[in-house]
Amino acid sequence: MEYLILFGVFTVLMLIGTPIAFCLGISSLATVGYMGLPPLVVFQRLSAGISVFTLMAIPFFIFAGDLMVRGGIAARIVAFAGSLIGHVRGGLGQVNIAASTLFGGISGSAVAEAAAVGGIMIPQMKERGYGADYAVNVTSMSALIALLLPPSHNMIIYSISGGGRISIADLFTAGIIPGLLLAAALSVTAYIVARKRGYPTEAFPGFARVGYYLLQSLPGMLLIAIIFGGVRSGVFTATESSCIAVIYAVLVTVLVYRSMSWRDFVHATQQAVRTTAMVLLIIGMAGAFGWLMAYLHVAQISLNWMQSVSDNPLVILLMINIVLLVLGTFMDMSPLIIITTPIFLPVVAAFGVDPVHFGVIMILNLGIGLNTPPLGPVQFVAAAVARISIWEAMRSVWPFYIAGLTVLMLVTYVPALSLWLPSVFK
């Protein structure tokens, strides 16, 4: 009965449109009430769930991302990518992917990336005769690269949801090869589709221009070294490097680019507060929900069930991937990480899957869900920028989905893609 109330109330509230954070909180409150436990505990867990020092990296990375988009760092990176590889077949599509890869190295948000890179690239692509659907598909799928390359606040959420014992430095490192693999797979797909549709190439602007744009974008891209180098070498913790990213983004945009006004700064700050509050409230509420799941042994029960279905880790991983893909269609990434990690991580751990490897699988899997309706925020942004409907974008997205799913399967069944690079740093 407790289980029915916890998950039933959650589902019903979600279906009537209650915000996810409150679905988690209210279903916990109802369950605690039914079990006769003091309701106090729900609110204690809510407060304790967000009073964690490591969580601070999330507002900082989000804040830094908002500052970089508003302050023109993203725009300069796009210009550099354009000069570098615009001359490949389907040039602007390739530029879009390259820019997403570079910007993904300093931002952890797929939506910010779709807005930043897509905002600049999609109008250009349409103007140069590319199909709007193609522009949207390239933008929305390559935005997922930001989730895999460091920094990635979703990886921090995963680490915390996994009990805070999974190394953030290892997760950041583990995402690099899968991130680049995704970039490569999308690049090949974009090339094939562009050939078929006969899209143009850009003229190579000459090395002088490339050098000029590189110099222009260098101050922004230096953040890659600061964040990854800092976290990986252990000189800075993830929290410290995220804070430095904010300060650095302010310095670059105010002093170097002189592109950040007070108004821009206030806007970026308020936007960061909104996003952060939304994400972290879900984390806090999930603290209460997760407490009840532990109290009710949900992880143990699902482990037993999974073990009764199969004892083959490959089958278990496939099952989990399918469940996550389905859930990812309907729900947003961070709440799903928060809710499902405590359930699935002990299961896969029992089957000998490395938690860092599983983290990469989960991030990529749920990332694909950000591009599937009915709840596909990344796709929504890209489509909104291109002024086409989701359905128009959906019609031609399948080659890109196939590329994404292929990378997901490779990442799932070749653990070395995730685990080799972290092992090099040990």
Next chain:
Amino acid sequence: AECEITLRSSDTHPDGYPTVEGVKAMAAEVKEKTEGRICIEVFPSSQLGEEKDTIEQTQFGVIDMVRASFGSFNDIVPITQTLSLPYLYTSPEHQHAVMDGPIGEEIAAAFEEKDLIALAYYDGGARNFYNSQKPIQTVEDLKGMKFRVMQNDVFVDMMSALGANATPMPYGEVYSSIQTGVIDGAENNFPSYDSSGHAEVAKYFTLDQHLMVPELVAVSKTSWEKLSPEDQEIMRTAAKNSATIQRQLWAEQEKASEEKVIAAGAEVIRDVDKTAFIEAMAPVYEKYVTTPEAQDLVKRIRETQPAQ
């Protein structure tokens, strides 16, 4: 028989750790003596929250039992701070004698005022300094070095009194911070020194035993009052017996970890001039032992003879 009463107990340590096994031993005895009526279920690995949170939950009657370090009670039950002072106990046996004697009873009364029934005092082991730089033998050796300590006023002041820099940081960051020289070292007991992997990056382990912080197993007053006096008695006895088992397990674990880190290349410095360390604590005791009661308590602890 089915469990009529299930008492849920929280622990931050993983399954298999001496504190978890201690409460499980208590659970086994209680189950046997009540013919299966009362079950104690241990939730290890911080599943229900960190120590401070689960102490609150026990006080509020959300969960029934908690195992936590005295360090986590410092800001709730002030007397525990006096009992966690650095270099207060000369040996684990000394601490056991204190906790099992009249002083232990007094502390139990202080816990009861905060809705916690203290059932048993476990061994938390002795914490020692370890670092990546040099073998530390004297207080002078510590000067200017940076050590990670727990976020606790006494521990921070202890480091300053020793002339070192206290650096609070999340436990998970310690390994890489030592590796890259952000800090020189940290402090902990042998089992944690081993399991955290810190021995790999900080090979000088100084057996100075600066902190011996007792561990408490407590029941929520709300849950306690629902038990019959007979059941309460069974619980008390089982808890006391489990303390003996836990202390034994702890000693074994400590020994095994010590052997393991030495085999892996750690250098254990046993030749430590403890008197100088103890003398350096004067300002700390001056700051925290202010009331006549606390002064008397420290005096009585120092006079207690170690258990045999």
Next chain:
Amino acid sequence: MLGSIAALSRLNSLLSRISLWLAGSGLVAMTIIVFAQVFMRYVMNDSLLWVEPVAILLMSWFIFLGSAVGVHESFHMGFDVLLFFLPEGAGTWLRALSDLAVLTFSIGMAVYGWQLMERTWDSTLPVIRLPGGFSYMPLFVGGVLMTLFVLEHLLNRLSGRKAEAEPDAEDILMTEA
């Protein structure tokens, strides 16, 4: 009735604006003190012990203030696909039901936030030496604000008016992480 809703609505707009500014300032303050700690540790070779607990308190404040603003501006992510396919009347009732659930939770947050504050008041927060209850104050204040904000939505719906702008696609997109 309508007059008092309008008064509540004016009060709420003011409270929401203040909260957003306070939360933004909290985020900036948190950035500055954490950076100060990094600077002190690496450059001055010294640690600022109070930074971690103060930063956590600040974070707690801006999350609960920001979340309350989220209730006012309806930017918390939800799943409203079903509402899309339902006739408008049913949708309004379901939204009202959802508001009622959020209202209940918000009241709980205020009431139990207060209780938690009271019950932990005589413990002490390490290092900063404030009463332990301070860590639950943002919960209480956030609960009070959310109660006022969601009450306005609910009253608006019940009086047949469209509540504060429903989040349209674009708004959700821009706030989504």
